[in-house]
Amino acid sequence: MSTTTPSTPSTPSTPSMTLDVSGTPKVPFTRLVGVELRKIYDTRAGRWLLGAIVLITAAIMTIFFFAADAPDRTFGNFIGVSATPQGFLLPVLGILLVTSEWTQRTAMVTFALEPSRTRVIAAKTVAALIFGVAAFLAAIVVAGLCTLVGGADGGFEGLEARIFLLFLALQLLTILQGLAYGLILLNTPAAIVTFFVLPIASSIVFNLVSGLRDLAPWLDLGTAQGPLFESFGASALTGEEYAQLGTTTLIWIVIPFVLGWIRVMRAEVK
């Protein structure tokens, strides 16, 4: 076998043994994100899930609109009720984006076209977060309309941008949590069940075992996130509560995400 060096141009009769990649840039990250966004809605399952998120958000706001007493129909409360369905369904979208690559075995193609698995994971994460932000913006628009049409007098009063940002951050973290469990388990049902059951089980354990109750705000995700929901549109969080949000986020979201990333980096793709 003869390998042509770059200085000797290859002739057609002896084709070059080296690949000329000088004219090919890497796949831009934005394009990877674009493809991952498309993967969210190009299957029936994905479209159903998106439809469900929109419909359930609209439905729950409508129910609140009619069920709540007039003074309670504030912008902050409308946003607050939309948080629950979105917090449940958006992470499922993130889980599916990761796990379907393995259950449907498309990872073989995805990683053949982009061998950097880190870039693929990053693109999926960005895509899922984009949907999270879009859902939040949609919730703001709907909540704004509800407040304008039939809200309480001064329904927009006492709003703090910081609280909204925290609230958005919480939604996005929940999506990251879904992605993390998807990456660790690489299996749709297992990841969804873990995502829903594990935090609840944790809250039960921390509240039942008296010795653990004091530690709950530092270790249990639900306990630490509680003040955020209660304080919506009202008082700010204390420094300690921020620190507790930090430790629980680390334990429940950051560490699982890193472990999941390591698993995917090492996995044999079949």
Next chain:
Amino acid sequence: MIKVDRLTRTYGGFTAVDDVSFTCQPGRVTGFLGPNGAGKTTTMRIMVGLTPATRGSVTIGGLAYHDIPNPGRHVGVLLDAGAQHAGRTGREILTLGAKTMGLPLSRVDEMLALVSLTDAEAKRRMRNYSLGMKQRLGIAHALLGDPSVLILDEPANGLDPAGIRWMRDLLKGYANRGGTVLLSSHLLNEVELVADEMILIGRGTIVAQGDKASLLAQSGPAASLVTSLDNDALARALQGQGYAVTPAGSGLRVDAEPVQVGRAALEAGVVLTDLRSGARGLEDLFLELTAGTQREGHPAAATQLQEGAQA
């Protein structure tokens, strides 16, 4: 173009690919042949970085696969045509590939036409595809980026006879234009017709490689099968010239080239009714070389497999 260098992959105590080295030249079709479980797919998965190698390396055009920018534009890969989302349409699957590679969507239509998938078929979901349609879609996906290297695992799997012939011509034309093609199969006949170079693998190790002529040269000494109106006289004449003769069916088997047998018959004045080469073909060679690695009559192979799977 593809250089596999001392590649080894173990699963626990089981060695699926054992110190495998070979090269695939541009302008040639290289056939990768071996019985079930020989390690063909594993080798190909390592090539494109889907499975890490335990030892050794693979380079494509001098680069490790993960160092090739936008690899779909350089290396077309088909490892498992079924590994696509069952809920996506054929067109959508190609569209995702084209978008990742940064290709115009017209390329999707071109590839669908190339593999003869109709518009209506392209709109069907993958779960409703027949085996051969999946295979055609997989080939279309591999060719999407107009790559100069093709790595295809059992590309003819599930294709009808016309499809197999079409693919043969496609790969030949592709290599004639300077492309590098590596295709695997466990069917010799399929590869023999298209491959310029063949690599025979059995139980993880390469047992033979070379072009057809050099492989046939390895397949043992010359032999002829001959039938004549007077086999006894012919046998005496051949034995007189020092060739070993054994009866075979209604004729004789001679350890000599047909031309030598013909000459002996002419000299002895015996009328031949049939004369052909009795040398073993590639198939015999293939079966013999991989004999230790066939499952039939070789329980050792099966048990070793199970140990590997448990590990």
